[in-house]
Amino acid sequence: xxxxxxxxxxxxxxxxxxxxxxxxxxxxxxxxxxxxxxxxxxxxxxxxxxxxxxxxxxxxxxxxxxxxxxxxxxxxxxxxxxxxxxxxxxxxxxxxxxxxxxxxxxxxxxxxxxxxxxxxxxxxxxxxxxxxxxxxxxxxxxxxxxxxxx
Numbered sequence: 001x002x003x004x005x006x007x008x009x010x011x012x013x014x015x016x017x018x019x020x021x022x023x024x025x026x027x028x029x030x031x032x033x034x035x036x037x038x039x040x041x042x043x044x045x046x047x048x049x050x051x052x053x054x055x056x057x058x059x060x061x062x063x064x065x066x067x068x069x070x071x072x073x074x075x076x077x078x079x080x081x082x083x084x085x086x087x088x089x090x091x092x093x094x095x096x097x098x099x100x101x102x103x104x105x106x107x108x109x110x111x112x113x114x115x116x117x118x119x120x121x122x123x124x125x126x127x128x129x130x131x132x133x134x135x136x137x138x139x140x141x142x143x144x145x146x147x148x149x150x
Contacts, residue, residue, distance in 0.1 A: 001053075001092060003032060003046035020081075024059075024088045031055045053093065053134055060089045097136040102144045105131060110148070121145055 006029055013022035032055055033043045047055070063086040070079035097105075109128050110116060116124050125142050132141065 001049060001056075003052060006032065006052065020084050021088055024085050028052075028055060028059060031059065050133075056089055056092050057134055060086060060093065063089060094135065096140070097132065099140065099144055102128075102132070102136050102141055103148060106141070106144050106148050116149060118149055121149060 006025065009025045010022065010029060013025055032047050032052060035051065035055060036043055036045055036047060063082050067079050067082045067086065070076070070082060106128055109124070109131060113124070113127070121142075125138065125145050128141050128145065129136075129138060
């Protein structure tokens with residue numbers, strides 16, 4: 001997705017009278033603008049697709065955290081709103097890798113780096129995450145690494 005496509009989706013959501021999608025997309029446009037300013041760039045510039053993907057990933061993580069907190073607090077109504085927003089955000093991301101696909105990458109990285117000490121598994125997960133570049137969630141990678149290390 002490009003920055004311009006994101007801006008155009010605001011108009012599309014307005015025309016479709018899709019209030020949830022409009023809320024989500026406006027939030028992403030704002031986050032993208034804030035990210036540009038934080039990086040010392042002009043708000044009229046455009047982010048790369050990779051930078052936009054990182055913003056959407058952050059929003060997905062925030063929604064998942066909110067859903068968990070709302071469910072713990074007995075606020076199913078608020079959790080449902082967050083779930084609706086989460087489904088829109090997840091559709092904007094590339095498909096996530098399966099555990100089997102992650103395991104192939106993990107084993108290849110282990111062969112490259114040599115034996116991994118269980119105390120340093122966090123550093124190893126970080127190295128694998130760099131290779132995957134948003135194709136898998138950190139929690140999924142961590143679970144696979146723990147399973148492989150035994």
